[in-house]
Amino acid sequence: MNALLRLPARNRELALIALALLITTAGFAAVQIARAEALSWSPLIAAALFAAAYLAAHVALRLYLPDADPYVLPITAVLAAIGLIEIHRIAPDLARDQGLWIALGLALFTAVAIAFRDIRRLESLRYTCGALAVALLLVTIIVGTEVNGARLWIRVAGLQIQPGEFAKILLVVFLAGYLRERREVLAAPARRVLGIGIPALRHALPLLILAGAALVLLVAMNDLGSSLLLFVIALAMIYVATGRLLYVGAGLGLFALGGLAALQIAPQVQTRIDGWLDPWSDEQGACCYQIAQSIYTIADGGVTGAGFGRGLILNDAGGTIIPYAQTDFIFSVIANEMGLAGAAAVILLYLLLAWRGFRIATQADDGFSKLLASGLAVAVAFQAFVIVGGVVRLLPLTGLTLPFVSYGGSSVTANFAIAALLLCISQRANRERG
Amino acid sequence: MNARISHLFGAVVVALVALIAMTTYWQVWARGSLEARQSNVRLVYRDLEIDRGAILTADGVVLADSVPGRLDGRDVFLRRYPEKGLAAQLVGYSSLLAGRAGLERSLDPELTGSTSDLAGVRNAFDRMRGDTVRGDDVVLRLVAAAQQTAMDRLREAGSAGSVVVLDPSNGGVLVMASTPTFDPNDGLAEALDAPGSPLLNRATQGLYPPGSTFKVVTAASALDNGVVEVSTEFPGGDCIETGGQELCNFNGEDPGEHDFGYALVHSVNTTMATVGIELGEERLEATMADFGFFRRIPWDYPADQNLASGIYNRRGNQVPPDANVDEARLAIGQERLLSTPLQMALVAAAVANGGQVVQPQAVQEVRAPDGSVTRRPQAVFLGRAMTTETAGELRLLMQQVVDEGTGAAADVEGLDVAGKTGTAETGEEGLNDAWFIGFAPASAPRYAIAVLVERTGGTGGDVAAPIAADVLRALSGS
Numbered sequence: 001m002n003a004l005l006r007l008p009a010r011n012r013e014l015a016l017i018a019l020a021l022l023i024t025t026a027g028f029a030a031v032q033i034a035r036a037e038a039l040s041w042s043p044l045i046a047a048a049l050f051a052a053a054y055l056a057a058h059v060a061l062r063l064y065l066p067d068a069d070p071y072v073l074p075i076t077a078v079l080a081a082i083g084l085i086e087i088h089r090i091a092p093d094l095a096r097d098q099g100l101w102i103a104l105g106l107a108l109f110t111a112v113a114i115a116f117r118d119i120r121r122l123e124s125l126r127y128t129c130g131a132l133a134v135a136l137l138l139v140t141i142i143v144g145t146e147v148n149g150a151r152l153w154i155r156v157a158g159l160q161i162q163p164g165e166f167a168k169i170l171l172v173v174f175l176a177g178y179l180r181e182r183r184e185v186l187a188a189p190a191r192r193v194l195g196i197g198i199p200a201l202r203h204a205l206p207l208l209i210l211a212g213a214a215l216v217l218l219v220a221m222n223d224l225g226s227s228l229l230l231f232v233i234a235l236a237m238i239y240v241a242t243g244r245l246l247y248v249g250a251g252l253g254l255f256a257l258g259g260l261a262a263l264q265i266a267p268q269v270q271t272r273i274d275g276w277l278d279p280w281s282d283e284q285g286a287c288c289y290q291i292a293q294s295i296y297t298i299a300d301g302g303v304t305g306a307g308f309g310r311g312l313i314l315n316d317a318g319g320t321i322i323p324y325a326q327t328d329f330i331f332s333v334i335a336n337e338m339g340l341a342g343a344a345a346v347i348l349l350y351l352l353l354a355w356r357g358f359r360i361a362t363q364a365d366d367g368f369s370k371l372l373a374s375g376l377a378v379a380v381a382f383q384a385f386v387i388v389g390g391v392v393r394l395l396p397l398t399g400l401t402l403p404f405v406s407y408g409g410s411s412v413t414a415n416f417a418i419a420a421l422l423l424c425i426s427q428r429a430n431r432e433r434g
Numbered sequence: 435m436n437a438r439i440s441h442l443f444g445a446v447v448v449a450l451v452a453l454i455a456m457t458t459y460w461q462v463w464a465r466g467s468l469e470a471r472q473s474n475v476r477l478v479y480r481d482l483e484i485d486r487g488a489i490l491t492a493d494g495v496v497l498a499d500s501v502p503g504r505l506d507g508r509d510v511f512l513r514r515y516p517e518k519g520l521a522a523q524l525v526g527y528s529s530l531l532a533g534r535a536g537l538e539r540s541l542d543p544e545l546t547g548s549t550s551d552l553a554g555v556r557n558a559f560d561r562m563r564g565d566t567v568r569g570d571d572v573v574l575r576l577v578a579a580a581q582q583t584a585m586d587r588l589r590e591a592g593s594a595g596s597v598v599v600l601d602p603s604n605g606g607v608l609v610m611a612s613t614p615t616f617d618p619n620d621g622l623a624e625a626l627d628a629p630g631s632p633l634l635n636r637a638t639q640g641l642y643p644p645g646s647t648f649k650v651v652t653a654a655s656a657l658d659n660g661v662v663e664v665s666t667e668f669p670g671g672d673c674i675e676t677g678g679q680e681l682c683n684f685n686g687e688d689p690g691e692h693d694f695g696y697a698l699v700h701s702v703n704t705t706m707a708t709v710g711i712e713l714g715e716e717r718l719e720a721t722m723a724d725f726g727f728f729r730r731i732p733w734d735y736p737a738d739q740n741l742a743s744g745i746y747n748r749r750g751n752q753v754p755p756d757a758n759v760d761e762a763r764l765a766i767g768q769e770r771l772l773s774t775p776l777q778m779a780l781v782a783a784a785v786a787n788g789g790q791v792v793q794p795q796a797v798q799e800v801r802a803p804d805g806s807v808t809r810r811p812q813a814v815f816l817g818r819a820m821t822t823e824t825a826g827e828l829r830l831l832m833q834q835v836v837d838e839g840t841g842a843a844a845d846v847e848g849l850d851v852a853g854k855t856g857t858a859e860t861g862e863e864g865l866n867d868a869w870f871i872g873f874a875p876a877s878a879p880r881y882a883i884a885v886l887v888e889r890t891g892g893t894g895g896d897v898a899a900p901i902a903a904d905v906l907r908a909l910s911g912s
Contacts, residue, residue, distance in 0.1 A: 035507035314506035358443040
């Protein structure tokens, strides 16, 4: 172990990636054995593609970001591998797509790592990013298609894309740039009202507009999860920038009001709340079927789990017992087949990833990098919290993806871009520290 | 800023640890209680690995069996119901969609081979060796040919209804038909909220005013208690006054001076009501209890799919006995008295059986996979509802009902049928619940029958009695 730690960062990374690849291979083999199906090439091709893509990304890091954090990429590898194995177990066809998207995600990862190996380049693009984020969200609202009542998707050349996943990153970049610029004036109140410091309107206005826009999005997209995520990321970054809990409190209050309004307007939100409060009231009904099946599936796993490929996930029609098991409910499937041990491990991996993200933030020596790294770390960790919280009935259910694990091209590629940005920040901090 | 970043990380730690705590709660703490929930379809999924036993009729028709299939990468057995809606409510279903009901639920331990006797040990060995666990086959007393006749005739009658035939000597359920019906193979989802509630087993869950068929119970009580004899004379008249209201004979007829026997055969309301008043509520309700009223009839069918016959209030709740009802109206089967067809079949069976009330039995025998018989239920008697003498007197009177009274249409050539008709008003103009109860052959009864047709324009004699004749004909092969 000590020998491993003494290795230079990139060698350590390579060793950990090799370990992740071992898990991937073992997992695929376990599924094939458990399901007693004829050995087919498709999972082998997927595994090989997976390995090749990770090794390529690793080589790119050696060349362009040699001093960057060595743990981020292996953590994503384990998460992506677990997701890929469970998706393969649900439907081999989906795993082929997912393998492709992971490869695509790692290509994007490499491109971002090269393009922004000097992270200051991104800071100058902050307003472009902000405008792009708003444009993406507007496009979604205008030409988006509804899936299960939520308007989160657009169709481009036969592909379904979720622009919100990318808008989220662009928004974090914008906020990091904007807050670094204005954080002093925002932190220092211009005047006091009832003993509470209020910042000058012209500095706070863009943030108020942002908050308003997020609430509009909430209603327009009919999706509590995405808007809550965007809102919390923004509040977390404002807190890091200004240290003022007043903004956080006001923001959460605003969101609660928006949520209450959504409750009146969108019946779907009310249904989700009903299912959260009492999933047993109507187990076959719209409110509760998904969440009840999710809980049964999780509980069924017990401490050690059924084993890869050995759980009861598919129904007699060949579909999944829980609808959307490969996207929203992938965590329930993991908890079923890997048990509490595996489920806790997955959550701890997010904790580890968040820890690396926040560590990169504290080690960075400029405000933009600190804010950017914090925002990105919160984005991944809070997204995992909201969707897992939904399927374990800690929170009302929302339709978010589990980063790196859930099936879906937009989600997978966007999260790899986040990982790449974190490493770019890390490179600069580590190099300067020498 | 670094301090604030640490605070943020602290918040993330709290949030993610909460997730682990919640997951632990489901997987460790709540796991057992969730596994035991009947609404957990995983229970049904798990049992698919067992080669669930078949359900057959006495004449060898397969009502339910299991065929090999694949589910989520494993070999399983999927349930099939080759006869579709023939006895769908009695057999019930074992479904991934809706769980279990009917005999599929109550006989589940035998069908899955999980009874706690030798079969259990044998299956434990099979499981250890990785062999398929095979459940026992169940042969019912049901006669498919007669069941088919009952279903066909009920369907022709148009409205919903039920036919129950019991073997009075052992309680064997020879026919249990209920319409409308459903196809348990692929019609369950549709049936769950279809009009006419096809999932409802009207034989055990349908509550109807028994009308004049209940006069058999009143007569049994009156004769047994010495309130009247068959030859006791009663005056004529079209109506009497009771409880401040007029109580009249069917169509306001005046039978003239007549004896008690005539009053039963010709269903004279005024006389039966007068007898009811003399008998009093307490004694009449005691006889009812002996016949099985006021409680769920115990037999091999899920208890919650059996409703108790008795007196119900306007909110649909059962009123306990001795609740100060109008005994005159109770005696002629009114006064919010509601009965299931199975209960009325038991009344007929008790008369046929010399007064003994027999417990219904769906199962003729249970067979292990190797063909050996593991269980052959014996007849169980629930008690005596009347003396043998009273039963003999009622038998003669009920024969007259078919020979010369309202039940003429139930007559079957060469099968000496005894019976009683009933026509209960539903409260809707021109719509009655039509009844026929009876048994045959009168001298040595092999069949006790109850027929009910819901909400029909006709009377018990017009609508229900001919159905009884056809079903009895199918059973006796004449």
